[in-house]
Amino acid sequence: MTLLHVTGARPNFPKAAPVIAALAAAGVRQRLVHTGQHYDDRLSEVFFRELSLPTPDLNLGVGSGSHAEQTAAVLVGLEREMLETRPELVIVYGDVNSTLAAAVAASKLQIPVAHVEAGLRSFDRSMPEEINRIVTDRLSDLLLCTSADAVAHLAREGAATESIHLVGNPMIDTLLAHRHQLDSERARRALGVPADYLVATLHRPGNVDDPESAAQLVRVVHDAGARLDVVLPLHPRGRAVLEALGIGDHPRVHVVEPLGYLDFMSLVQGSRAVITDSGGVQEETTILGVPCLTLRPNTERPVTITHGTNRLVTYDTVIPALDEALIPAEPGARPHRTPPLWDGHAGERIADVIIDWLGEQVPR
Ligand code: UD1
Ligand code: UDP
DSSP: OOOOEOOOOOTTHHHHHHHHHHHHTOOOOOOOOOOSOOGGGGGTTHHHHHOOOOOSSSEOEEEOOOOHHHHHHHHHHHHHHHHHHOSEEEEETSSSHHHHHHHHHHHTOOOOEEETTTTEEEEEOTTTTHHHHHHHHOOOOOOOOHHHHHHHHHHHHTOOOOEEEEOHHHHHHHHHHHGGGHHHHHHHHHHTTTSSSEEOOOOOOOTSSSSHHHHHHHHHHHHHTSSSSSEOOSTTTHHHHHHHHHOOOOEEEEEOOOOOHHHHHHHHHHOSSEOOHHHHHHHHHHHHHHOOEEEOOOOOHHHHTTSEEEEOOOOTTTHHHHHHHHHHOOSSSSSSOOOOSSSSSSHHHHHHHHHHHHSSSSOO
16 A cells, blocks of 8 residues: 655645655655656755655656646656556645646546645635645545635535544644754855845746736835845746846845755744745744735735734735834734644644545455
8 A cells, every 4th residue: 555645846845744754654655756847956856855855756857838738747647657556545735736737647547635735715716826726625535724714615615524634734844843953043144144134035927927017026125125135035937037127136135046945944034024925935934923924915824814924915015014014013012823733743633634544445
């Protein structure tokens, strides 16, 4: 009996690491496929090194392309893999194209699917991730949720109650497991950044693909740089357009390559505030208590607002919101709570759900 984990893009890796570790500790046989959706060392390999992920048994090497090209290449590669290895269960993570393709490939072969981070909804189908989430959830037999709102969405959409499990957030397992290795002082000194600084990450198509939006982003980042130094580890998507618009042409804006997990989380932990459009960063800042300004019209992670430090902003409201976040607060004046079950043990709970489920299956 073998379980198959499918990962492919940067946000998959910190989610998969604690699940794979917990299942390994329970003695379950596992295979790991990397689709190759992300392939740069800084978006991929570095996470395997730093998060002690096992070397993938197979890398499909699908690389970049249009949504159809990328999804189709993963489908073809995974169908072959699943026909050869016949896993009992395929475990998929988050909302990237590799996640969707793995769920489709497995379902067509009648192989059950477990979706880690099921039920998140932005209700915005202009985001490719929203389509990936909806389809993946519809095809999944085990729906493993990070938050109560996700459970409610799935119930409302008619998912079987026994398939839905509130397990907490494995991304936060990874953060808590590595917190002792974070060194904000060293990370910011290595970049020549003063003690007070901001971190920014921007990669959503809605922000970086359109030159007009990208120009607004450049203005926002430069306005932020007029207040404090900004470290911007730039995702390859949008790099060309943002650089052509002069994003780095400001003495206090430090445009760097994407960072490894430990350097990145060290910088976030030590920062005064974060400006982002990332999904994971909204969750990590919630735990670290760092103000998070999310440049998006919506979020599929509302618990980061109700419990955490997150706030949705526009190109017009981000700088006033930043000024507010930078006002030194009395201790306890900005309370934030840890969302339920974001306690470092989601991986173990996921492993328990999967092992119980395997025990209930009639042998084929
Ligand atoms: C993908 C996910 C997004 C996630 C993001 C995390 C989808 C639809 N999108 O977006 O949900 O938030 O990853 O980082 O799955 N590129 C490189 N090197 C790489 C990978 C990509 O240079 O290793 C460049 C290529 O020019 C590529 C572009 O980045 O065309 C976009 O890559 P892609 O995987 O299609 O989507 P992301 O924008 O990375
Ligand atoms: N991350 C990192 N280095 C960076 C930017 C991000 O290690 O330079 C980590 C961080 O933990 C983040 C995760 O990668 O939560 C996923 O990042 P991304 O924003 O690419 O994906 P999303 O969560 O938006 O899908």
